Amino acid sequence: MTGRGGNTVRDLRRGSRATVLRRLYFDGPLSRQELGALTGLSAGSVSNVTGELLADGLIEECGSVGSDGGRPRTMLRVAAGRFRLVGVDVGETQVRVALFDLTRTELAAGDLPLSDRGRDAGHVAELILAGLADVLDRTGTAPEAVLGVGVGVPGIVEQGAPGTDGLGIVVHGQTVGWDAVPLGRLLRTGTGLPLFVDNGAKTLGQAEMWFGAGRGARHAVVALVGSGVGACVIADGARYRGATSSAGEWGHTKVHVGGRRCRCGARGCLEAYVGAEALVERWGAAPPGDEKAGLAALLAAAEAGEPAAVGLLDEAAEYLGAGIADLVNLFNPERIVIGGWAGLLLGPRLLPGIRAAATGYALRFPYEHALIVLGTLGPEAVTTGAATLPLSDFLDSGGQLPDRSHLSDASA
Amino acid sequence: MTGRGGNTVRDLRRGSRATVLRRLYFDGPLSRQELGALTGLSAGSVSNVTGELLADGLIEECGSVGSDGGRPRTMLRVAAGRFRLVGVDVGETQVRVALFDLTRTELAAGDLPLSDRGRDAGHVAELILAGLADVLDRTGTAPEAVLGVGVGVPGIVEQGAPGTDGLGIVVHGQTVGWDAVPLGRLLRTGTGLPLFVDNGAKTLGQAEMWFGAGRGARHAVVALVGSGVGACVIADGARYRGATSSAGEWGHTKVHVGGRRCRCGARGCLEAYVGAEALVERWGAAPPGDEKAGLAALLAAAEAGEPAAVGLLDEAAEYLGAGIADLVNLFNPERIVIGGWAGLLLGPRLLPGIRAAATGYALRFPYEHALIVLGTLGPEAVTTGAATLPLSDFLDSGGQLPDRSHLSDASA
DNA sequence: CGGCTTACTTCACGGCGTGATTTAACGGCT
DNA sequence: AGCCGTTAAATCACGCCGTGAAGTAAGCCG
Numbered sequence: 001m002t003g004r005g006g007n008t009v010r011d012l013r014r015g016s017r018a019t020v021l022r023r024l025y026f027d028g029p030l031s032r033q034e035l036g037a038l039t040g041l042s043a044g045s046v047s048n049v050t051g052e053l054l055a056d057g058l059i060e061e062c063g064s065v066g067s068d069g070g071r072p073r074t075m076l077r078v079a080a081g082r083f084r085l086v087g088v089d090v091g092e093t094q095v096r097v098a099l100f101d102l103t104r105t106e107l108a109a110g111d112l113p114l115s116d117r118g119r120d121a122g123h124v125a126e127l128i129l130a131g132l133a134d135v136l137d138r139t140g141t142a143p144e145a146v147l148g149v150g151v152g153v154p155g156i157v158e159q160g161a162p163g164t165d166g167l168g169i170v171v172h173g174q175t176v177g178w179d180a181v182p183l184g185r186l187l188r189t190g191t192g193l194p195l196f197v198d199n200g201a202k203t204l205g206q207a208e209m210w211f212g213a214g215r216g217a218r219h220a221v222v223a224l225v226g227s228g229v230g231a232c233v234i235a236d237g238a239r240y241r242g243a244t245s246s247a248g249e250w251g252h253t254k255v256h257v258g259g260r261r262c263r264c265g266a267r268g269c270l271e272a273y274v275g276a277e278a279l280v281e282r283w284g285a286a287p288p289g290d291e292k293a294g295l296a297a298l299l300a301a302a303e304a305g306e307p308a309a310v311g312l313l314d315e316a317a318e319y320l321g322a323g324i325a326d327l328v329n330l331f332n333p334e335r336i337v338i339g340g341w342a343g344l345l346l347g348p349r350l351l352p353g354i355r356a357a358a359t360g361y362a363l364r365f366p367y368e369h370a371l372i373v374l375g376t377l378g379p380e381a382v383t384t385g386a387a388t389l390p391l392s393d394f395l396d397s398g399g400q401l402p403d404r405s406h407l408s409d410a411s412a
Numbered sequence: 413m414t415g416r417g418g419n420t421v422r423d424l425r426r427g428s429r430a431t432v433l434r435r436l437y438f439d440g441p442l443s444r445q446e447l448g449a450l451t452g453l454s455a456g457s458v459s460n461v462t463g464e465l466l467a468d469g470l471i472e473e474c475g476s477v478g479s480d481g482g483r484p485r486t487m488l489r490v491a492a493g494r495f496r497l498v499g500v501d502v503g504e505t506q507v508r509v510a511l512f513d514l515t516r517t518e519l520a521a522g523d524l525p526l527s528d529r530g531r532d533a534g535h536v537a538e539l540i541l542a543g544l545a546d547v548l549d550r551t552g553t554a555p556e557a558v559l560g561v562g563v564g565v566p567g568i569v570e571q572g573a574p575g576t577d578g579l580g581i582v583v584h585g586q587t588v589g590w591d592a593v594p595l596g597r598l599l600r601t602g603t604g605l606p607l608f609v610d611n612g613a614k615t616l617g618q619a620e621m622w623f624g625a626g627r628g629a630r631h632a633v634v635a636l637v638g639s640g641v642g643a644c645v646i647a648d649g650a651r652y653r654g655a656t657s658s659a660g661e662w663g664h665t666k667v668h669v670g671g672r673r674c675r676c677g678a679r680g681c682l683e684a685y686v687g688a689e690a691l692v693e694r695w696g697a698a699p700p701g702d703e704k705a706g707l708a709a710l711l712a713a714a715e716a717g718e719p720a721a722v723g724l725l726d727e728a729a730e731y732l733g734a735g736i737a738d739l740v741n742l743f744n745p746e747r748i749v750i751g752g753w754a755g756l757l758l759g760p761r762l763l764p765g766i767r768a769a770a771t772g773y774a775l776r777f778p779y780e781h782a783l784i785v786l787g788t789l790g791p792e793a794v795t796t797g798a799a800t801l802p803l804s805d806f807l808d809s810g811g812q813l814p815d816r817s818h819l820s821d822a823s824a
Numbered sequence: 825c826g827g828c829t830t831a832c833t834t835c836a837c838g839g840c841g842t843g844a845t846t847t848a849a850c851g852g853c854t
Numbered sequence: 855a856g857c858c859g860t861t862a863a864a865t866c867a868c869g870c871c872g873t874g875a876a877g878t879a880a881g882c883c884g
Contacts (some may be wrong), residue, residue: 005427007453009421009840009871016872034832041419048739051790069882070830135883155776172777219655233742235647235654242647242744245633246778250743252737254773256680256735257667265771268734322666322680330645330742332654346826361666361678365584366658420872421840428841445862454842458866476849482861483849 016041016049017398021058023394024071024078025102025212029322031061031073034231050076057082078102083394084141086193087387088128088151089200092176092227095124097131098383099139102391105141105212108135109383119177125186132191143197148194148390149402152203152382154388156246159197160184160357166195174264175228196389201248202239202338204377205232212377213337220335221327223250223373225320227291228263229271233331253276255322273319276342283312299349317350321357328362339375347374360384428453428461429810433470436490437514437807438622442475443485469494470811490514494631494804496553498605499799500540500563501612501792504588504639507536509543511551513804516623520547520758521795531589537598543605559813560606560802563633564615564794565595568658574594578607586641592747608801613660614651615797616751616789617644621798624789625749633739634745634787635662636731637755639703640675641683645743663687666733685731688754695724707754711761729762740774742784751787761784 019039022028030038036046039144041153053059060079065071080102091097098109112127132149135141153171160168169184187195205222208214214222214234222232229251233240240247251271252264259268263277272278280294285301285308287293301309324336338347340356355372362370377384394400418426431451435460436442442450448458463472472491478484492514501508524539544561547553565583567590574582581596599607615632620626626634626646634644641663645652652659663683664676671680675689684690693708697713699718701704713721736748750759750766767784774782789796 003560007424007431007451007457007841009424009842012419012421012840012871031831042873043832044834044874045419048872053835064881069828071832071882072832162774165710174775174777177881193826212882221828231742240647242743242778243746244778244781246775247742247744249744249775251743252773252775253665253738254667255669256671257666257731264549264775266737268773276881300546311618322669323677326738329664330643331660332656332659332661334655349771361664362662362666363586363658363676365586366654366656367659369656421870422872424840424871443862455863456843456865457841461842463864476862478850480861481851481859483863485862731853 011028014398014400015375016045017053017400018396020049021044021053021078021399022395024059029075035076038237050191053307055397056399056401084143084146085145085387085390086132086135086138086149087203087383087385088131088149089254089382090124090128090151091200091205091382092154095127095131096380096383097135098127098387099141100384100387104384104387107141108228109137112157112364118263121178121181121183122186123170125183125190128187129190132193136158143193146193147394148196149187149191150196150198150203150386150389150391151183151187152200152386153197154200155242158245159200166197169195169197171197190364192392194390195384198239198386198389198395199230199232199245200382200386201230202232203389204379204382205337205385206232206239206388206392207377207381207385208337208339208375209234211384213339213373213375214335217333217335219331219333219373220337221248221250221331221333222322222337222339223327224338224340225276225341225346226379227275227277228341231327233301234333235244238314250323250327253323253326255319255326263377269320271322274316274323279312279316279342283309292341295345299346302349308369313346313350314353316346317353318357320350321354321359322361323369324354324358324372324385325361326356328366333370334365336370336372337375338372339377339381341379344375346379420421421451425461426812428457430808431466432458432461433465433490433811434807436471436488441480441487442491443477443487445485445489447488454738465811468811468813483563483699484544489730494557496551496558497802498547498558498561499615499795499797500543500561501615501794501798502536502563502565503612503794504566506538508544508792509547510799511547511553512796512799515797516799519553520551521547521754533583533590533595534598534823535566537595540599546604555605558605558607561603562610562615562798562801562803563595563601564612564798565609566612568656569609569611570657572601578609581609582605583609606805608798608805610651610798610801611642611644611657612794612798613642614644615748615790615801616794617646617674617797618651618800618804619789619793619797620749620751621646621789622792623796625751625785626747627788630747631743631745631749632724632749633660633662633745634741634749634751635687635736635755636752637688637750637758638752638791639687639689639754641687641735642751643739646745647743652775662735662739662804665735667731667738677801682735686728691705691724691728704753704757707757710780711758714761725758725762726765728758730769732762733766733771734773736770736784737765737773737779740770740778745782748782748784749787749791750784751789751791753791753813756787756790 032046064072064074085100091263095112099107110131155173158170159196168186171183201224218237220234224230229250231250233248252269254268255270256268260272262269262272276295283298302313444458476484476486495513507524511519522543567585570582577595583593583595613636626632632646636642643660643662645660664681666680667682668680672684674681674684687709695710714725
């Protein structure tokens with residue numbers, strides 16, 4: 001609250017650059033003319049700003065479209081080729097590192113399985129750094145071209161003080177046994193690239209919002225159904241974090257006080273009724289060990305009409321509908337996106353049941369304005385979403401390149 | 413998304429004025445010196461801005477505090493006397509209209525009981541206008557001195573397009589049978605004063621945040637327990653509205669799928685377990701008609717050790733704890749404020765039970781950062797909160813007085 | 825080839841916040 | 855009483871911003 005983000009005239013320019021850059025990134029090639037109408041800037045300012053961005057090499061002209069009897073409008077677009085993004089998905093069994101260009105075309109990727117030391121954060125950090133070096137090396141990418149490394153992790157991420165280069169990032173991952181792991185510090189020692197870390201569910205949510213089923217919505221909830229259950233809340237276009245970045249823990253919403261025991265210790269959590277782990281365990285008839293195979297088997301059994309499987313899935317749909325009704329009542333989103341590997345697997349079968357249940361459980365008014373849809377990006381989207389973290393920073397700053405003088409001149 | 417709220421240099425000044433005014437309003441008399449440190453503005457700018465505000469009569473000097481051997485600092489404060497605010501609470505049985513000065517001192521107030529036509533919006537609008545005229549008249553307040561009229565209503569409020577002078581405000585009040593009532597239009601015909609309408613729970617929430625138990629928190633939920641149950645979500649210092657202004661419908665969160673039937677038609681809503689109406693009805697042994705007396709009787713019976721009453725309240729505490737755990741998990745607030753007449757009545761007795769239940773139901777990490785407290789303003793706060801609506805607008809605009817030329821010269 | 829239309833650039837202007845300098849207003853000391 | 859050191863506030867030159875009007879570029883059509 002010290003100045004609410006910029007009082008000087010130069011911040012005005014930063015804001016204009018950011019607005020223009022964002023528009024160009026999301027709404028494709030645009031002429032200066034259209035840019036003016038879309039951003040509310042005057043023609044003069046658009047010329048100034050785009051001129052600056054062109055000079056900085058952040059955008060480029062791409063052809064011109066003629067009209068009947070006037071000077072043709074030159075189209076502008078973000079210079080996709082010049083910059084790279086790295087997205088990292090820290091999963092339960094492996095670390096995935098991918099290199100993208102600005103249009104999120106995957107240039108290289110690598111999967112690094114976790115050893116049995118998987119719960120050791122130092123080990124995970126080493127894998128991330130190894131994967132990072134590998135994708136950069138294979139593509140011959142210079143560090144200066146990389147806007148940053150985004151990492152999606154399981155657990156709650158405290159961002160630390162801003163401006164400290166990610167050093168203060170701490171991860172609390174109950175499910176993987178991480179207790180206040182200083183991931184920022186661990187990674188910072190191995191790379192000079194800008195670091196961004198957030199919860200994996202939140203990165204996936206952002207990916208669905210930017211490029212998937214959530215496109216265009218300003219208020220949405222991306223529900224993640226996997227082994228456990230989570231959610232990413234988008235309020236007014238931005239990920240909602242809450243006081244300590246742990247908002248959106250939907251899985252432990254109480255849908256049945258005094259009901260089934262959940263792995264979190266409490267009773268009646270949504271996760272205990274609709275999480276893949278809970279479903280597979282309750283079904284019992286699945287080969288142990290492989291949860292995905294187990295859930296697929298459960299689904300197949302239900303398709304075959306096996307009553308126990310059908311009952312289990314019908315119940316899951318009802319509880320999911322109730323949980324979604326809660327989200328609708330509390331957050332009043334325009335859209336609910338169901339994602340996560342289990343959600344995408346079960347979605348086609350459960351969706352009618354979910355909608356029916358939600359119709360009954362949610363209040364009429366907000367429900368009428370909410371759309372329940374399935375995610376379109378698949379579970380790989382955690383990586384894409386992670387890569388949006390540095391991208392978001394890049395766009396917000398108006399294309400200000402992070403200061404990385406230490407990359408070039410600090411070899412000693 | 414046309415310009416994200418101001419690209420020109422004058423918007424900069426508007427922002428500075430707003431920052432300074434806000435600081436002065438909330439953090440009492442302040443010297444220019446302190447103002448500079450607190451707002452991040454340079455000394456020169458502070459001089460400029462405060463000079464402008466002084467000239468406009470929005471702030472005033474109030475004494476000076478000397479130091480050891482230097483020029484004493486002149487203290488500044490908002491000119492409380494010059495402006496008035498009107499708050500209106502549209503309740504289920506009456507309309508309350510109150511006139512405040514800027515320090516929220518009540519200068520006059522009137523209660524207008526609803527006739528049996530209470531569900532007729534036209535009747536309510538007439539009462540509001542009559543009450544408004546009355547308080548203005550009794551205090552001899554000139555219309556120019558009134559920053560605006562804030563109205564808290566039951567139901568969902570659609571704000572309509574901005575800049576239309578409140579004409580587009582529409583209220584959907586299921587419980588009072590209001591279906592898309594054009595309250596803005598109804599009131600606009602009877603007064604030229606700026607109009608602000610919001611849900612009563614949200615106005616009460618804002619009052620608790622600004623002046624009550626929520627002071628200082630940036631992320632909070634004000635839970636309202638009355639006949640029904642609602643909530644006001646504060647995200648990053650602002651009321652969270654969602655896509656269609658209906659966010660925060662906590663009362664119809666599902667805490668027991670397949671459980672008790674709620675008056676909304678669904679089963680297992682929180683409201684069906686902890687709302688005053690439900691509690692009194694379930695207890696049965698209360699005099700019918702007066703819900704407040706009924707709840708008081710239930711409470712007295714529980715204090716006397718009557719098992720049925722004790723059991724009912726213990727169960728309510730458990731469900732409230734579960735509901736609050738949901739809020740903690742989903743919103744990750746710093747504070748949960750329990751308000752509403754029933755909440756304040758039961759609070760002292762239920763709070764230990766609520767906390768115990770919430771401890772068990774919420775996730776450890778977010779719960780450790782959340783404080784559960786009782787509201788401090790009482791139910792009258794709906795009126796105060798309603799009055800904060802024009803105040804908020806006044807502060808946000810940097811003290812720009814609404815254009816009301818039509819008040820003075822448009823008599824024909 | 826000249827006129828017309830449309831897209832873009834250039835530029836004078838008013839306005840902003842900063843930071844250095846100046847002025848105001850006090851207490852203490854001689 | 856007069857001066858000095860100290861702190862608060864006002865003033866001002868400076869660089870920068872977006873606007874809007876005027877000017878220029880770049881195609882069409884006849």
